[in-house]
Each structure stands twice: as structure tokens, then as C-alpha cells.
Amino acid sequence: MILADYHMHSSNSGDSETPMEEMTLSSIKMGLKEICFTEHMDMDFPLLPGLPPDPFLLDVEAYKNELTYYKEKFADKINIKFGIEIGMQEQVASENTALIKTHDFDFVIASLHLLDHNDPYYGEFWGGKKVEDVLRHYFEETLKNIKLFSDFDVLGHLDYIARYVPEGDHTYSYERFKDIIDEILKYLADSGKGLDLNSNALKSFSYGNSNPSPEAIARFRELGGKIITFGSDAHTPEGVASAFDQMRDIALNAGFTEYYTFEKRVPTAHNL
Secondary structure (H helix, E strand, O other), rough: OOEEEEOOOOOOOOOOOOOHHHHHHHHHHHOOEEEEEEEEOOOOOOOOOOOOOOOOOOOOHHHHHHHEEEEEHOOOOOOEEEEEEOOOOHHHHHHHHHHHHHHOOOOEEEEOOOOOHHHHHHHHHHHHHHHHHHHHHHHHHHHHHHHHOOOOOOOOOOOOHHHHHOOOOOOOOOOOHHHHHHHHHHHHHOOOOOOEEHHHHHHOOOOOEEEEOOHHHHHHHOOOOOOOEOOOOOOOOOOOOOOOOHHHHHHOOOOOOEEEEEEEEEEEEEOO
16 A cells, blocks of 8 residues: 555645645545645746636745644644645746745655646647647657756656547557657656656546556656656545555556655655
8 A cells, every 4th residue: 555645735726725634634534644745836827717817826835834733733643744846837947946945845746737838728728739749849848847947856747738638639658759758757767856656647537547657657667767656636635545556556567666755855765
């Protein structure tokens, strides 16, 4: 059993309304021994329908104060870590780096949620575009951004964009984009950075696969990748640790025997 969920959100993130206490109580009920809140910080987020301006600007101090309260309250039941999910964009790389340097996070996820300052979550994003070109551009931008913003521990949901391709489209596969994905994986492995093994799409999206795909996870191992973390990407209590049994099998089949937790950015290995 995986005992640590290292990718979850509460109402401190712009896309969750769930109080931190509810997420924590759900984690305890699920039998987890450790969790890491990784609240969203996406600077320079575009103005989109139905969203307020800057919906993912995180009040880091308020977030930390709340987390510290629950960390102490539930200290005899679960270990709560102070994490963040940084939204990468080229124009805010220096601001992201400065933010990380000025706070004592336990763990940092770097994720690419936007492409050319647009959100692939919205159906109109895909209008008039060739899916294959969009996917390749997304991976190219991922490689560029992990080099521009290097102060992170794991790359979040590597093939995240595959969740949002138009319904019924089957363009994406690891093999089809192997050349550019391998560049990303090799850079991560050579830099001592890890992968967020994200189970969200296994239960919540018609895409129905892990992010990254099992093939990409196996390739990371082949290229010397060592660090993996397990994350449900939960925004509600029922999502905590979702599909972790499937994610564990994927990791074992890829050749991994350990997963990692973090404290003050220092990784600790645990047996799978």
C-alpha cells in the first residue's frame, strides 16, 4: 500500500472549494501516514470565462499558517507536508524561482498547465488545430520550461494535455512522441529530478490512463530515473489516494522498487 499522497489541493487553490481539514480527515480515513498539499501557483494566468482575474495566485503565507495549524492538530494521526505546484510559463520563470527561494517548502512540483498562454481544458482551445502539432508543441514547451525553471523536485503529470484532447481523438501515445518525451525524461533523470505519478485521470477522465503513461514511466526508469512520487491530484475528499493500487502496479511493472517522500526538499525512499 502506498502510504503517502504527494499531490493534493484544498480551498487554498483556485480550483478547489474543499477545506484543508476535510482533505486531511479523508486522508486519515484512507489509512495514509503522510500527505503533501501542493496548492496551485500559476502566475500570469489568462483571463478566461467564468474565472476571476488571477485565479491561481496563491497567498503562500495564509496557506502555510493554515497548514501549520492542521499539521499540529493531527500530528498524532498523519504527517502533513508543505508543498506547492508551480505553473510553468517562460515569462514567469524568474518569478517562480524567486518564490521558491523565499519559502521553506518541503516539496515542489513543476507543471505545465497552459500552452501559449491558453488553457487546453477549454474546448475552444482545440478549434482549428491539428492535435498532433499541439501535443508536440506541449512537450517541446515542457522541455524548455524545466530548463528555465529548475528549482523543483518532480515534474507534474508529464502528459497532462492528453486528458483534454477532443473526445474520441486517439492521437496521443508515448511511442508517437517518444523522441521529445525521451529528451524530457533524460533531462529529469540526469538532473536528479523525479516524476509525479498522477492517478487522477485513471478515475476522473475519459482518457483513462495515468499521467505519465505507463510506457513513459518505464522509459524513465530505463534512462536512469530514480525518484517517483504518488499523487492523486485530488481536489475533493473522495479523490484522495484514488487508484493508488493501479499506480503501484504500474510503477512495479516499470521496474521501480521504491517511491519517495520529501522534507525540506530532501527525498526519502520507501519500499513499494
